């Protein structure tokens with residue numbers, strides 16, 4: 397075995413005594429780095445443990461522990477009566493210049509291979525200070541989530557021996573008890589007429605939108621959405637290979653006459669609707685247009701993806717039953733979930749469709765995410781069956797209604813000169829159109845300086861560059877004091893910014 401010149405460990409090893417990582421492991425990491433980079437070639441002789449411990453001013457036992465670890469990983473070998481060497485069987489690497497060494501053990505940013513980069517999925521990150529007051533576009537108040545109840549039931553289920561099979565690979569359609577509970581819950585609350593065969597449990601509504609898009613939109617199939625529309629859904633359709641056509645949205649919701657005109661001219665695969673509260677403008681699809689849309693779906697044989705993301709939040713009257721409740725010919729894929737009722741981190745949603753569609757979606761889901769959190773699904777099944785979910789949903793609906801009322805009243809009183817808006821009948825956000833010729837950019841940057849952070853970019857609502865000047869602002873996640881503070885700050889900022 398040849399012995400190239402001893403590598404200058406003393407000047408190249410840099411151990412951090414304040415780090416949480418053991419010194420011997422730091423030494424290992426760095427020696428592996430030298431070997432991988434070629435600075436320590438196969439068969440190089442390593443200094444004895446006494447010498448190295450003196451050079452590095454560390455305990456000899458630390459060096460011995462590092463050498464033992466490197467030996468067990470196969471990086472080095474000990475030859476009786478000769479010493480310790482870098483393993484001779486390792487491949488030879490062309491050494492890099494010493495100054496490049498530090499980059500080898502740093503986390504790398506750049507891949508050494510080609511892969512598809514999706515520019516359309518990049519979102520402008522907005523930095524928010526922890527103390528900043530945030531303006532979102534309609535999310536639930538996670539502080540209201542019944543976390544104690546969830547934790548208690550989850551723990552109870554986890555502990556019980558007869559529930560241990562929930563820790564195994566399970567049904568690709570999702571927890572059977574949750575599907576059974578959902579049959580009753582959805583048939584009662586939404587007028588659906590489904591059985592367990594029509595339900596696939598997903599991780600939130602977004603997974604449902606993704607699966608439906610993958611089933612429906614390959615090979616440049618056309619999907620019609622509203623102008624303007626929920627941006628993430630648009631991205632999902634484009635990603636699946638679909639071509640988006642847009643029709644207008646007015647006070648009655650998505651314009652079904654325009655849909656009919658397009659259907660007469662070309663083949664349409666899918667229509668995406670947020671029928672209960674259109675995203676972002678919050679309007680409800682009128683009864684007449686609902687009937688029209690279903691009739692068109694039957695005539696032209698397209699699918700309707702009905703994204704009922706905030707069904708539970710309707711304040712002025714009883715919620716309007718979804719299109720899915722009148723779907724006699726199997727045209728609707730109905731998507732919903734519990735992320736808005738309980739909390740966004742509770743990733744449980746459902747995908748409701750004719751059995752053959754559910755079967756296909758379940759097979760597709762399996763290759764993306766084998767199954768969801770079965771314990772959490774079982775927890776939710778119990779919370780639906782014992783009425784916890786309905787009680788919580790009633791409670792937050794009352795709270796959000798009061799927040800909507802306060803938010804809209806203050807908005808009208810203090811900022812009515814600058815905005816056009818309708819009081820939303822439901823949901824968690826208001827659609828605010830800034831009167832021309834004012835501009836959101838000015839307001840957003842002035843607000844940022846006052847610690848009032850808009851976490852979304854207004855351009856996401858203008859996906860067709862129509863210049864509608866609209867912004868969706870959430871009220872549900874702000875308590876009374878926060879609402880007052882937001883409006884007061886805006887009332888200070890906006891006139892000053894605009895009149896400058």
Ligand SMILES: Cc1ncc(COP(=O)(O)O)c(C=O)c1O
Pocket residue numbers: 599600601602603626670675703705732733734735736740745
């Ligand atoms: C219109 C719409 N659909 C779907 C989703 C996705 O919801 P989930 O968190 O259940 O995936 C959202 C989330 O904000 C939404 O606004």
